[in-house]
């Protein structure tokens with residue numbers, strides 16, 4: 001089956017690939033999400049025909065009809081994952097099967113065709129292989145962005161009959177400016193991210209579009225990121241615009257909001273829960289209110305808080321600002337539990353720490 005599928009991809013190397021010396025200069029400080037590799041993978045979907053036209057080719061703009069459905073009704077989903085260069089020179093990815101599964105779940109929620117998980121993995125691996133020279137060494141990684149969008153030209157509210165699946169790649173250094181430093185959060189009072197029955201658990205572009213005004217508010221108040229509360233009661237902590245949150249208590253137990261359909265089921269979140277439990281921490285997936293957060297930070301019951309996701313991995317939460325005033329978690333700069341979980345997770349991802357659960361997939 002695998003062999004048959006590989007033969008479906010037409011591979012056309014780019015004739016305008018960046019030269020090795022120029023690439024080396026770019027990779028000295030790649031930043032995040034602003035540099036791109038030479039190639040892209042595309043697969044088309046047509047209702048009645050299924051997935052077709054599998055291609056690995058030069059990275060280039062799409063030509064889209066002005067009536068292209070995604071431009072009007074935002075039928076679009078994406079994933080975020082990373083490829084790493086291990087010490088022995090081999091290339092690895094972290095739990096990519098989970099991204100494939102979540103992509104299929106997001107597709108279902110957005111009334112889109114689910115790409116078979118093995119086809120998703122094959123597409124990602126094809127791109128990593130052809131652009132392997134773009135994987136930064138050291139702390140960097142190659143950020144992979146698979147996405148699927150409605151490409152049929154029509155105006156009307158129904159699922160599209162045509163889609164384009166694409167994977168692009170971007171060499172990455174640190175996600176937040178200032179590297180591992182603790183982030184400052186703004187609690188959004190006016191805006192929510194997701195409501196019951198909505199799309200909060202799907203990784204769709206629309207969720208991000210709706211979060212930008214709140215993120216803008218956060219920046220205006222001198223914060224790095226926004227933290228959202230639940231839509232029904234405006235009381236319970238949900239997550240950041242693109243990261244899940246954890247709270248470390250003075251008795252060593254850890255709390256994280258439960259997956260009730262309004263927050264994104266992060267693969268980093270899931271991995272952190274496993275790692276923390278293996279280290280002997282009690283981890284509770286239970287609602288945690290913003291009022292409790294403030295009270296626990298003040299009393300010292302809350303020792304550490306951190307956010308996690310593929311892009312920034314694990315980032316300490318320092319200060320939290322809101323219209324009711326500011327407070328600081330612990331010493332405002334993370335702590336030992338946050339740091340040890342971050343070190344263990346990144347160690348597993350990069351092959352320097354044993355991988356007991358078979359999370360690392362080498363190419």
Ligand SMILES: *Cc1c(COP(=O)(O)O)cnc(C)c1O
Pocket residue numbers: 080203239240241242243244264265266267268269308309310311
């Ligand atoms: C992608 C994402 C996360 C983190 O998920 P990971 O699988 O850990 O990268 C968290 N929240 C939102 C809203 C996201 O889009």
